Amino acid sequence: MKVVVLGSGIVGVSTAWFLARDGHEVTVIDRACGPARETSFANGGQISVSQSEPWAQPDVPWKVLKWLFREDAPLLYRPMFDPAQWAFCLRFLNECRPSRAEANMRQILALGRFSRATFDLIRAETGLAFDHRERGIVSIFLSQQELDAAAHAAAVMAEFGVDKKVVSRDEMVAIEPALAGYSANVVGATYCESDQSGDVHRFTCGLAGLAEAAGVEFRFSTRVNALLAEGGDIAGVSVTGPDGAFATVTADAYVLALGSHSPLVARTAGLSLPIYPAKGYSATLPVIDAGAAPTASLTDESYKIVMSRLGERLRIAGTAELAGYSSTLNPVRCRLLVERARTIFPGACDWDAAQFWTGLRPATPGNVPLIGRTRYPRLWLNTGHGTLGWTEGPGSGRALAELIAGRDPGIAFHFQGC
Incomplete structure (x- = not known):
């Protein structure tokens, strides 16, 4: 055919x-x-079944209202005279109901596990090189409320055989020693050992x-x-x-x-099609001190930013912006990525050598x-x-x-x- x-x-x-x-x-x-x-081309680099929680959660509408006029908000909504945008937002609100959020997560988990097995199959058959790492994903939390919600999600994921677990600060540092200098700011973390990372473009x-x-x-x-x-x-x-x-x-x-x-x-x-572009940003920086840079992939849940080591580079990516099909780089959001990574891993990179990129993620409401x-x-x-x-x-x-x-x-x- x-x-x-x-x-x-x-x-x-x-x-x-x-x-x-x-x-x-x-x-x-x-x-x-x-x-x-x-x-x-230049996403966050995570092969992240453990990140299967949809953006549409019961508490997100209130967060979006709080973030509405913040240029550095994790989810930035720019109201436009665009019927597609308003239709998407109404559907998104419907998917924020607790029953819908959990049902969506179960579907995303099932597809993610199947895809990870497929990815491993392709990798074994082809031997492709793409800065691949199997060091898992550490997700850090700055508030107990966020950590408690993550613990509930991890329990649901365990039903699907996803090995995401809550870890203490000491356990977090044992997994990723580069977090030692920042650990005092963290309430707790989760860790999924089976998650991976790599360069999607390669x-x-x-x-x-x-x-x-x-x-x-x-x-x-x-x-x-x-x-x-x-x-x-x-x-x-x-x-x-x-x-x-x-x-x-x-x-x-x-x-x-x-x-x-x-x-x-x-x-x-x-x-x-119920799809709307969610603009994401990334910054790629050269690593100058390998010992100060992470080897596990990291998710900063409070800022919705991910960081992945790609060879001798550090990729920092995240945030979402509902602003139509614009691909213009917002300097505030670009600076946020670099400043957040520098706060956590201060000596890891040449922070003045960032290469910025933006891409439109095809988001569905759930x-x-x-x-x-x-x-x-x-x-x-x-x-x-x-x-x-x-x-x-x-x-x-x-x-x-x-x-x-x-x-x-x-x-x-x-x-x-x-």
């Missing part, structure tokens, strides 16, 4: 990889000049190279204009090539994996991605992974390939389209 995958981030490339392994003729189309050039580019060698065709610098709906199905995809010429690409099946731009393309076929067939028989979705694209991407690609082949992926996840 001929399959066209729209998007070459971690989700799209993983999907193409598993489709090609199933014997399909696969073409990947992306407007960028190469794989993983947008949201999969991994995705490496996997794309292997996929191309296996017969996958990549068409870069090619803009996706529209899905061409005809007779109750998708008859093709309108694209503009590198030379500016319009063309129609046809296939037996189409996979929409364009991240935050998925709803814009879906709209051309009359589909409404953080559960859209994976499955749409009302158009030939059109499939693999999008909406929010902050967990690196964690969920390999498994999502494998699961969708199974669905396209008519097989059950075998995980407790509600596969759905639109």
Whole structure:
């Protein structure tokens, strides 16, 4: 079967990889000049099943109100005259109900565990190098209330076999000695030994190279204009090539994996996807003192910032900004990342050499991605992974390939389209 995958981030490339392994003729189309050039370019680096708690929690609406006029807020909401933004926010509020938050976390956990196993499978088969570490994730808490909530979430995760546990400050320092100088500020921490970290851009580019060698065709610098709906199905995809010429690409099946731009393309076929861009930031700095820099990945839960060691670099990433499709760097939020990391690991990096980046995460109201067939028989979705694209991407690609082949992926996840 001929399959066209729209998007070459971690989700799209993983999907193409598993489709090609199933014997399909696969073409990947992306407007960028190469794989993983947008949201999969410089994220926080965490492969983090233990971070499966959705942003939509019962206490979050009050926090958002408190943060409303703070440029450095972990979640910054900029009200706009944008119906999509308001619709997303209303759905987000609905997902903040306790019953919905826990149900969403269970789905995210199931997909995350499946994806981590898939990731390990790819790594074992390919031997890809991408600054990979298996030192787990330490999450630090500055208030007892936050730590108590994390303990409850860890208990739910234990039902799914996720080894996240509450640890004392002394245990935290034993796990990550670089936190010793900051430990007095911490109430407690959680630790998940089975979580990992690595450079998503390097991994995705490496996997794309292997996929191309296996017969996958990549068409870069090619803009996706529209899905061409005809007779109750998708008859093709309108694209503009590198030379500016319009063309129609046809296939037996189409996979929409364009991240935050998925709803814009879906709209051309009359589909409404509950996805809105949540802009995230990152800073990458050279490590100048290896002993002062962390080797485990770190999550600062109070500031919603993550830090991962990528070889001789430290990647700091986080915050979310609901401000449409703007990719403008906010200097206040950039400084927050560097200043927070310097507070915790003061001698670790050259703090004046930060390289800043921003990307649009494709957020759904409950953080559960859209994976499955749409009302158009030939059109499939693999999008909406929010902050967990690196964690969920390999498994999502494998699961969708199974669905396209008519097989059950075998995980407790509600596969759905639109």
